[in-house]
Amino acid sequence: MTQPKTNHTNALLRRLSLSTLILVAAGCGNAAVPRDPPVAIPTAELFQERYSPETITQGLPWKFSVSTEQTETDNTTRTLFVSEEPVEDSGGKAVSLSAFLETQTFDRPEQAAGVFAKQADNAHPDTGLTYAWDLLVLDGAHLHHLHAPCLFSEESFNTMSANLRKMIRSASRQTLRCRCGGGCAVTNGG
Secondary structure, eight states: OOOOOSHHHHHHHHHSOHHHHHHHHTTOTTOSSOOOOOOOOOOHHHHHHHSOGGGGGTTSSSOEEEEEEEOSSTTEEEEEEEESSOEEOTTSOEEOOEEEEEEEEOSSHHHHHHHHHHHHHHSBTTTBTTSSEEEEEEETTEEEEEEEOTTSOHHHHHHHHHHHHHHHOOTTOEEEEEOTTSOEEEEEOO
């Protein structure tokens, strides 16, 4: 067996059971022998590979440059969206629009649900999570956080939110949506 070369490979190997590793090494793949129950292994990295991050900004009137990076914690990736052309704010100085999508992947759905519940409990009834636009989407062992400043209109943030929900395509997801400068609402399945 070759030495793993990436964090992603290491994470996959940690999650595979010993019996599965033995079967794979022996070339038995899907042999009908007792083994641990299958474990879903989608990670934040796989989420980014499966879905183009540019999908989030489709339908907006601006073009965005997109960059994705692993954060200091192994289970989180951050995708940053920055408008390619600056926009004018009300003060006349040029500013760029920026937003981000953070995707955390946990070992078990219960862990993700715990973090989601804590975020929902910490949301202020008048100012939300960050006094900006925020959407948290709980999807199994994944927690996605879409954040945009108040420079984005409600319509633009709704477009980005709808794009994220289409990417996830899970009927069992929970969301926490926070308005710019307003409170938050939790929904199930939407």
